Amino acid sequence: MRAPTRVVDRHGFHTLIDARSPAEFAIDHIPGAINCPVLDDAQRVIVGTLYKQQGAFEARRVGGAMVAENLARHLRGQFAEQPANWKPLVYCWRGGLRSGSMVTWLRLVGWDAQQLAGGYKSWRRYVIDTLEAQCPTLPLRVLVGATGSAKTRVLQALAAQGHQVLDLEGLAVHKGSILGAVPGQAQPSQTAFETGIAHVLENLDPARPLYVEGESRKIGRLTLPTPLLLRLRASPCIEIRATPAARLDYLLRDYAYLGDAPQLLADKLGYLKDLHGKQVIARWQAWALEGNLPALFAELMALHYDPHYGRSQSNNFSAWTARQSLETQDLTPAGVDALAQAVVGLQNAT
Known part of the structure; x- marks a missing residue:
């Protein structure tokens, strides 16, 4: 039989x-x-x-x-x-x-x-067994950086260059922020998200680094599996430190589609009213409806994303103080490719 x-x-x-x-x-x-x-x-x-x-x-x-x-x-x-x-x-x-x-x-x-x-x-x-067994020993290298640092694009460049990558936002079909929903694409179920992660881990070479973006517990409505979150927070960090001008230029390119749905964008900004007050949100919503994304994104960076960046990173990542850093003024596709090579160079130098 x-x-x-x-x-x-x-x-x-x-x-x-x-x-x-x-x-x-x-x-x-x-x-x-x-x-x-x-x-x-x-x-x-x-x-x-x-x-x-x-x-x-x-x-x-x-x-x-x-x-x-x-x-x-x-x-x-x-x-x-x-x-x-x-x-x-x-x-x-x-x-x-x-x-x-x-x-x-x-x-x-x-x-x-x-x-x-x-x-x-x-x-x-x-x-479930794969996540519980493999996550505690994953050879993670965590890319961190302020909003607009092109971390996801760097991950994609690393994958194109043949390196091991776990693209959590790609698997979650969400960019992770309040404006992170992908137009025309729904997020998968929680079980499908976990299936995608396990599928990547199945084919992993544990002797090589696995590059991943630093994430909070939730990506959109999906939750990172606890064993992975714990390993993520305990792993070495590589910080991308891009200039504000480079980040703004990148955000305007990466989120250009938000200009096609100004009312939807304005509505999403309304969720931040408790954090920033009616006056600020009214200004941001006016810019959204006018299509003035440069002014809107510049203030979102300055007033919403950047002020709490360092504190949130130090709270979330135990290796934050020992992080390695890469500085750049260029987040164009060519600049992102160069960053990916520099990330690997950090690993090879240790």
């Missing part, structure tokens, strides 16, 4: 199939999986209602017909061109009826299909 297929065995298969509904898949799924539901969202509700109201037999009778129709569609569609030696791994929520029914039919065709033991729930446990 073949041993159960575990999460760590998944790379030995040609295709990873998520048999859950599209809504479940959208919340979170194993990286690389394709969604081939045996019940779609509406069908899952129908079957669940039948189970509650009429019992398991009626739910399985109606659901079985739906499953058969969906499997037939997959066999005629996504699976139609698969060769005889195709080896797929299938999972559902718990590794039960949904993935089991698909595996049965794929095996009847002649493919060596297997079912992931424990389904998605086993993947979720794997993610």
Whole structure:
């Protein structure tokens, strides 16, 4: 009898199939999986209602017909061109009826299909275990700097140069500030965010530095996993010290899209009223509605972001006083590339 297929065995298969509904898949799924539901969202509700109201037999009778129709569609569609030696791994929520029914039919065709033991729930446990086991020893190098220091762009440049990077804001689809929402893109679920982090850690070389941006506990509405946050706060810091002029120029380029939605920008600034008072916020909102981003961003830097920067960094990062610093007047793409090289140079010099 073949041993159960575990999460760590998944790379030995040609295709990873998520048999859950599209809504479940959208919340979170194993990286690389394709969604081939045996019940779609509406069908899952129908079957669940039948189970509650009429019992398991009626739910399985109606659901079985739906499953058969969906499997037939997959066999005629996504699976139609698969060769005889195709080896797929299938999972559902718990590794039960949904993935089991698909595996049965794929095996009847002649493919060596297997079912992931424990389904998605086993993947979720794997993610939690990975974060708890790996985070305490991660070789982090934490990029810090005042707002507008292009830390995320430096991370991206480091990745392009072949270095290990954990882009938390990229995974969170948020820039981390009150104005950090990415236009037209929703943040992922908390579980999908953690899946993205675990996926990066899976492929990590622990002998090489892992560069990451210094973050607070929350990025938008998402929360950093506690083991990662603790390691982040205890790791060596590299501070980017850009001139105010360079930072303002960068912010105007990086947040230029805010000028396309002046009312939305003004509304977001309203959330800062308790910190800065009605008069200041009224001025900022007027600039937002006028499209005067240079004046607005200059005062946001001077009055909102910069005054508490040093204190917040020293409170959040235990290695703050021992940080290494890089000064720059250039945050253009060429300047960012040079900063990335200088960051690596600091590591090589130690």
